[in-house]
Amino acid sequence: MEYNFLDIEKRWQRYWAENKTFEVNVDKSRPKYYVLDMFPYPSGAGLHVGHPLGYIASDIFSRYKRLKGYNVLHPMGYDAFGLPAEQYAIQTGQHPAVTTEQNIARYRKQMDKIGFSYDWSREVRTCDPKYYKWTQWAFLQMFSHWYNPETNRAEKIEELITLFSKEGNKNVWREGEIFDARQWNNFDQEKRSEILMNYRLAYLGETSVNWCPALGTVLANDEVKEGFSVRGGHPVEQKKMKQWQLRISSYAERLLAGLVNLEWPESLKEMQRNWIGKSEGAEITFKVSNGVEEYDMLIFTTRADTIYGATFMVLAPESEWVEKLTTASQKNEVEKYLVYASKKTERERQAETRKVTGVFSGSYAINPFTNEKIPVWISEYVLAGYGTGAIMAVPAHDSRDYLFAKQFDLRIVPLIEGCDISHESFDAKEGIMCNSGILNGMSVKDAIPAAIEEVEKRGIGKRKVNYRLRDAIFSRQRYWGEPFPVYYKDGIPFPMEFEDLPLELPEVDKFLPTESGEPPLARASDWNYMGYPVEKSTMPGFAGSSAYYLRYMDPHNINALVGREENEYWRSVDLYIGGAEHATGHLIYSRFWNKFLFDTGYVCEEEPFKKLINQGMIQGRSNFVYRIKGTNTFVSSGLRDNYDTTEIHVDVNIVHNDRLDIGAFRNWSPEYRDADFVLEDDEYICGWAVEKMSKSMFNVVNPDMVCEKYGADTLRMYEMFLGPLEQSKPWDTNGIDGVHRFLRKIWRLFYKKEELAVCDRKPSGNELKILHKLIKKVQEDIESFSFNTSVSAFMIAVNELTELECNAREILEPLLILLSPFAPHICEELWSILGHKESICNAVFPGFVPEYINEDSFEYPVSFNGKLRYKLELARSLSAGEIERIIRENGNTQRFLAGSLIKKIIVVPGKIINIVF
């Protein structure tokens, strides 16, 4: 019987679906394990061969854990709201829901062919109202909570209101004005709403946003890169707008601290740390005067030790101090500068990083340590959004201040003994202080805390921690997203009642913004809530993906995002596999979202993803043909140096091992029908390069094609064989034959010609050794996610068993179980041929018996172990030949070498455990 993978795979996929093999439920008698893939955005292009890499790895791990007796939750769904479907809708008028539905169907079909063990009964789609009801619910929860820095958790806003009515806000964290209980009780509704907005975790606030005119929407910081939108690559500018925001910055410290216990790649944790950007320093008050009035101005610095060298101050152009400190004589110049600065887009600022601009305000400050009068300048290099939007400038020890001082000829005072500041500032935090009054003679390390202490003693400032993490802008002026469950009464936003969720997307005639520049939802003119207008923005992409892993635990619950019992059983994701590109987006929003739900008691774990693995990207491997310029003649790669040629991408599907299928090439495009070729050795050799996998490079390899030609089992194993999971690597179809050959060898191990060749005889020592070596190796490899080396181990074992003509059931059955996570279809088929009625998914992972390996270990070439040889040489001055003899006689398990310096050698095959002298 032949290995007919097409037939086998189709049959078992149907079997799994019909028998609901992978459906799971809460089962307190068994330990749980939750394996999650980052769910895909179903794009129109379908899956290419790179997408399933992580899915295959997680599937292998899930199947392995099942064999180990775990109750494995392994779900899949779709991140279905998003820009591409909407852009497509704008162009074609096709409703995004229709496009999305089609794309999902295609994704599902493609995934089904690969034989994944998902529990599809738990599928979620972020665009499904039954799902986004809970996204809206979470938003309302955030709206009705605030972050109490005293207790370090989110608390109900009602409690805050009660507090305000009793004692005002003098005893709580606040932003803006201070009021007492009487004032609060006299405030009207609008005023109260405005004040509470400063506390709510989801709030409406004026802020400078990334505005993308081409997309007609605002974007979050992680959706912008180098001044362009990540989706689409359109220019982005800064604009002040009133937007819904999430107060993620309150969670900065907990998001940072929580990283410590996560089993995530170090690089990814580092990215999150940078993104959160904690810096410890001090806030210090400087007296400033515009000649008429005097103020206290607060600045932030991490280098309080350099305060004696603060020779000027700088304000951000957007700072509220600018207006107060601009003197009459400087008014014209300052206004000119402000216009100049505000006109610049983010992109231009990025490009001109080193260009120094600024203007003098006319005012002076007093350096509290030197009592010198120092000028206050305005410059765009100081950011309004960080610290207090104002700095003390220490040109000797900060490179930006240095450049500014040089440009405008300001005083530079060195503060560290022997530092050279003739050409650049001395930024390093090392050396001995000088010119620094009470700090003189201290090391910088000691001077920083000493300076802060002095500041606190004088009562002009205090220790302060700042974070770079900004609140997440949560509004998008788009159609295809979750509507906000918010309506407006007299201009004041009110939350909808929970019973009225979900608030579904209305139908609109067009998906474009309105003529007056309102978001597309404004086109739904009769859309209202109890007669009041509803918020017209929608939520961003990360809204739907922030808690989807919780919904999988209990996807059909209509009363809660997740039921308490389900949540307490499944808890959090044990293993999360996905791309590193979500480091500062999804992965940080999700952690925030989860921490919030933890605070409010809806979930029982504070961190959502215990262990995380980033699978590498699979790049394309493009092939080229070389056309001699001005002709229709193509020259083979090796000979092209002799001609003047143009490199042309050729479809990788008509190239095999870099040999061009000339017939297929002629049919590929009419333009090549009459092409001529200059061959080498009667073949046309193509050139190749590693590039992004994309249609335009003709290097897209589609998993369906691979499944059809080689089978899903081959695809799965080959993707793992390609290299380490976490590493990026090009897809190269060339090597796939080797893996396919391996699967046929497996088949032939069971089938000799037409006969099933398996019998119940007792296995030999060698056979047992091969099996148990493999069990050990495969188990270790799977648990360390080293799937590529375990595929190799299978190949070695099968080669050895084939050579021994192994037909012992006792060997071959465990072999199938071991292999089944990697190549489930062929294993199920052979398993059932061996007479098993139950699916191999319900089998038990074989135990490793070390004795089977140790048994005849004297055959193992221990003598080659250099370490042992060296130690023996040292200890007994023996020659290599004598040592080899001793080992041959003694080197099996554990022996005493009587009368020598060596008391004991402990040897297991291939490994010296210890030598005791």
Next chain:
RNA sequence: GCCCAGAUGGCGAAAUUGGUAGACGCGCUGGUUUCAGGGACCAGUGGCCGCAAGGCUGUGCAGGUUCGAGUCCUGUUCUGGGCACCA
């Protein structure tokens, strides 16, 4: 500019964590098979010298530690990724 990861045959990669470098697979070379094939199987395959046994050399580059270094240390070059006026 700063931070992180990496560099091993013609190619993808292994290396028990300091002990025979290149396992396994691809490709290539030669062979076997009543072999139509992109079929199956066997042998060889880092480089240099040699008919051979064998020798020399070899993990980006330059040093160092060690009986012994792909692995540890110092410096350096290149490649990939992240951050980028964050005071």
